[in-house]
Amino acid sequence: MRRDAPIFQPRDAGYAARVRASFERQRAMELIGARLLLVEPGFVEIELPYREDITQQHGYIHGGIVGMIADNAGGFAANSLVAAGASVLTVEYKLNLVAPAEGERLIARGEVIRPGRTLIVTRADVFAVKAERWNLCAVMQQTIMALPDKAERTA
Amino acid sequence: MRRDAPIFQPRDAGYAARVRASFERQRAMELIGARLLLVEPGFVEIELPYREDITQQHGYIHGGIVGMIADNAGGFAANSLVAAGASVLTVEYKLNLVAPAEGERLIARGEVIRPGRTLIVTRADVFAVKAERWNLCAVMQQTIMALPDKAERTA
Amino acid sequence: MRRDAPIFQPRDAGYAARVRASFERQRAMELIGARLLLVEPGFVEIELPYREDITQQHGYIHGGIVGMIADNAGGFAANSLVAAGASVLTVEYKLNLVAPAEGERLIARGEVIRPGRTLIVTRADVFAVKAERWNLCAVMQQTIMALPDKAERTA
Amino acid sequence: MRRDAPIFQPRDAGYAARVRASFERQRAMELIGARLLLVEPGFVEIELPYREDITQQHGYIHGGIVGMIADNAGGFAANSLVAAGASVLTVEYKLNLVAPAEGERLIARGEVIRPGRTLIVTRADVFAVKAERWNLCAVMQQTIMALPDKAERTA
Numbered sequence: 001m002r003r004d005a006p007i008f009q010p011r012d013a014g015y016a017a018r019v020r021a022s023f024e025r026q027r028a029m030e031l032i033g034a035r036l037l038l039v040e041p042g043f044v045e046i047e048l049p050y051r052e053d054i055t056q057q058h059g060y061i062h063g064g065i066v067g068m069i070a071d072n073a074g075g076f077a078a079n080s081l082v083a084a085g086a087s088v089l090t091v092e093y094k095l096n097l098v099a100p101a102e103g104e105r106l107i108a109r110g111e112v113i114r115p116g117r118t119l120i121v122t123r124a125d126v127f128a129v130k131a132e133r134w135n136l137c138a139v140m141q142q143t144i145m146a147l148p149d150k151a152e153r154t155a
Numbered sequence: 156m157r158r159d160a161p162i163f164q165p166r167d168a169g170y171a172a173r174v175r176a177s178f179e180r181q182r183a184m185e186l187i188g189a190r191l192l193l194v195e196p197g198f199v200e201i202e203l204p205y206r207e208d209i210t211q212q213h214g215y216i217h218g219g220i221v222g223m224i225a226d227n228a229g230g231f232a233a234n235s236l237v238a239a240g241a242s243v244l245t246v247e248y249k250l251n252l253v254a255p256a257e258g259e260r261l262i263a264r265g266e267v268i269r270p271g272r273t274l275i276v277t278r279a280d281v282f283a284v285k286a287e288r289w290n291l292c293a294v295m296q297q298t299i300m301a302l303p304d305k306a307e308r309t310a
Numbered sequence: 311m312r313r314d315a316p317i318f319q320p321r322d323a324g325y326a327a328r329v330r331a332s333f334e335r336q337r338a339m340e341l342i343g344a345r346l347l348l349v350e351p352g353f354v355e356i357e358l359p360y361r362e363d364i365t366q367q368h369g370y371i372h373g374g375i376v377g378m379i380a381d382n383a384g385g386f387a388a389n390s391l392v393a394a395g396a397s398v399l400t401v402e403y404k405l406n407l408v409a410p411a412e413g414e415r416l417i418a419r420g421e422v423i424r425p426g427r428t429l430i431v432t433r434a435d436v437f438a439v440k441a442e443r444w445n446l447c448a449v450m451q452q453t454i455m456a457l458p459d460k461a462e463r464t465a
Numbered sequence: 466m467r468r469d470a471p472i473f474q475p476r477d478a479g480y481a482a483r484v485r486a487s488f489e490r491q492r493a494m495e496l497i498g499a500r501l502l503l504v505e506p507g508f509v510e511i512e513l514p515y516r517e518d519i520t521q522q523h524g525y526i527h528g529g530i531v532g533m534i535a536d537n538a539g540g541f542a543a544n545s546l547v548a549a550g551a552s553v554l555t556v557e558y559k560l561n562l563v564a565p566a567e568g569e570r571l572i573a574r575g576e577v578i579r580p581g582r583t584l585i586v587t588r589a590d591v592f593a594v595k596a597e598r599w600n601l602c603a604v605m606q607q608t609i610m611a612l613p614d615k616a617e618r619t620a
Contacts, residue, residue: 028217031186031208053186062183063245064226068219090218091429092453094249094404094559094606096586098579113604114563118428119401119455121561121604123588139578139586141559141606143402143453145429246584247608249404249451249559251431253424268449269408273583274556274610276406276449278433294423294431296404296451298557298608300584338527341496341518363492372493373555374536378529400528404559 008042008112012084015041019080022087026072034069036076042112044076049105061101063138066108066126070095070140073110074122078144081115087150091119093142101137103130110140120144163197163267167239170196174235177242181227189224191231197267199231204260216256218293221263221281225250225295228265229277233299236270242305246274248297256292258285275299318352318422322394325351329390332397336382344379346386352422354386359415371411373448376418376436380405380450383420384432388454391425397460401429403452411447413440420450430454473507473577477549480506484545487552491537499534501541507577509541514570526566528603531573531591535560535605538575539587543609546580552615556584558607566602568595585609 012018016039023029023036032054038045046069048054048061056062071093079088110124126138167173171194178184178191187209193200201224203209203216211217226248234243265279281293322328326349333339333346342364348355356379358364358371366372381403389398420434436448477483481504488494488501497519503510511534513519513526521527536558544553575589591603 022212025212026217027208027210028220053182055182057177057180057242062181062223064219064223065183067222067226067248067250068217071219071222087212090252092249092251092402093222094247095222096247096579096606096608097245098581098586114561114601116563121563123604123606136579139588139606141561141588141604143561247557251424251451251453253426253431269406269446271408276408278449278451291424294433294451296406296433296449298406332522335522336527337518337520338530363496365492367487367490367552372491372533374529374533375493377532377536377558377560378527381529381532397522400562402559402561403532404557405532406557407555 008081008115010041010081012082014084015080018084019044019076022079023076028068029072032065032068039080042077042081042115044073044080044110046073046108047105050103058100061106063097066097066101066106066138067095069106069108070124070126070138071142073108073124074140074142075144077110077112077122078120081112081120082146085149087147089145089147091143091145093140095138095140097138099128099135099137101128103128105129118146120146163236163270165196165236167237169239170235173239174199174231177234178231183223184227187220187223194235197232197236197270199228199235199265201228201263202260205258213255216261218252221252221256221261221293222250224261224263225279225281225293226297228263228279229295229297230299232265232267232277233275236267236275237301240304242302244300244302246298246300248295250293250295252293254283254290254292256283258283260284273301275301318391318425320351320391322392324394325390328394329354329386332389333386338378339382342375342378349390352387352391352425354383354390354420356383356418357415360413368410371416373407376407376411376416376448377405379416379418380434380436380448381452383418383434384450384452385454387420387422387432388430391422391430392456395459397457399455399457401453401455403450405448405450407448409438409445409447411438413438415439428456430456473546473580475506475546479549480545483549484509484541487544488541493533494537497530497533504545507542507546507580509538509545509575511538511573512570515568523565526571528562531562531566531571531603532560534571534573535589535591535603536607538573538589539605539607540609542575542577542587543585546577546585547611548613550614552612554610554612556608556610558605560603560605562603564593564600564602566593568593570594583611585611
């Protein structure tokens with residue numbers, strides 16, 4: 001991650017609770033067992049423990065699952081910067097899988113690169129953690145759209 | 156899909172059974188309830204019925220889940236063209252989510268665009284089917300790597 | 311290209327002249343010697359003759375130049391569908407270079423996949439034409455933004 | 466850029482001269498007026514002064530030109546890490562244009578994210594410099610292929 005990244009000022013002081021509530025409403029995150037570790041302005045961390053039912057044919061965590069948490073890490077990083085009452089939508093993302101997702105758990109770090117009014121560009125890095133060694137296993141670049149007056153469904 | 160696409164000749168006459176067996180070994184596909192509808196040389200179709208536990212915060216199927224089946228549709232399309240005894244790996248993919256994944260089921264169609272010896276380029280289209288109307292909800296472009304002598308794990 | 315693609319209805323009857331005028335204002339297209347062959351609703355074709363001063367270190371046309379005409383083919387395809395008085399902007403694109411750009415000329419075909427109000431998703435295929443044989447050399451997927459009331463500069 | 470990025474050890478002690486010679490052989494870089502500012506292991510910087518003949522219809526530097534130097538910055542960063550006698554090829558890249566390329570010059574910084582034996586993943590950031598203020602205008606993520614025994618053409 002970019003240690004020299006700009007510090008973003010959230011437009012919604014309640015951003016952390018709002019992002020956490022939005023994450024809770026994603027049934028798909030519950031299905032795979034992902035949880036939101038950290039929410040800061042323009043930055044989030046998602047953790048996914050290894051389970052056999054999320055693997056692919058070589059026994060590693062499925063690349064599509066890696067993509068899910070990378071996509072979400074970027075999306076929630078963007079979400080942390082929009083106004084209260086707004087929501088976000090993934091326009092597109094591009095994911096490189098650079099090493100097998102092998103380990104006890106994955107950590108996805110998403111960060112905002114460019115917070116536009118309508119479009120927010122993010123990047124995410126996903127690490128496979130094995131015996132407390134962090135290995136980069138995927139990198140993502142993403143475009144998010146902010147929807148000014150679109151409320152999320154209530155749980 | 157490209158009706159004018161080249162017809163590919165499989166290098167492994169048993170490609171269909173091999174691809175189906177590989178799909179069966181992906182526990183993550185079982186978890187989300189996806190199944191392989193069709194396997195042809197350089198072309199596959201994957202179906203995913205709607206379930207509430209694969210949704211995002213707006214109630215549609217999660218974009219990451221859409222990405223999983225798009226990634227897989229491209230990957231298995233590529234897999235159908237490699238030699239017996241070879242396997243494939245996703246190098247990267249780029250996914251545009253163009254409409255909400257809303258409907259009774261999703262259909263992902265993956266096709267090979269360029270079958271290189273080492274790298275295979277594919278595209279996939281994902282449709283949300285609602286009352287038998289097909290709506291394009293995602294498009295993907297992907298790079299797959301062929302691993303000549305890498306066997307998949309046996310179930 | 312998708313022979314089964316939907317036929318788009320232009321919102322601006324003068325779309326072809328507008329797109330051609332916009333192309334003429336791109337000095338960079340003049341610099342590399344590209345020209346607009348065809349403009350239809352949601353579809354354009356750009357031609358680029360080989361010249362030694364647009365090559366890379368192996369003597370083929372530079373991948374970045376291939377990207378320029380692919381980007382433009384998608385962008386002008388999108389531009390053909392927006393209202394008179396609107397203009398377009400490339401949000402992002404992803405390009406796979408699948409074969410060397412070797413031949414007498416390149417042809418880039420751009421087509422609209424999904425014409426949203428704000429965002430338009432396109433794809434492009436680039437062919438290297440050598441002794442009248444067409445070889446696919448690049449494939450692109452792109453997001454374009456429509457700017458409703460943003461006029462282009464006058465030449 | 467990642468200040469905390471790993472320090473890479475070049476496999477070719479003469480990497481800097483080799484990368485510079487390769488850059489010199491790209492006629493397309495000469496055409497647009499780009500020059501290589503800096504070459505370090507896994508990191509390069511390319512500078513492109515503004516000229517009117519590289520602009521698009523709004524008067525900014527053309528997005529395809531921005532893509533050319535971003536692609537090259539990533540590609541030469543990868544090239545700096547391969548063995549003497551090897552060369553590199555762009556497999557694919559994905560570029561987000563996040564602000565107009567407006568200013569006296571552009572600076573593209575490319576860096577290696579993951580140096581695999583066959584595939585090298587890179588990122589690049591492009592800045593538009595106006596009155597010595599640096600504004601991020603594009604971000605790229607890229608896959609490069611190393612060709613072990615493929616010599617480049619001699620000038």
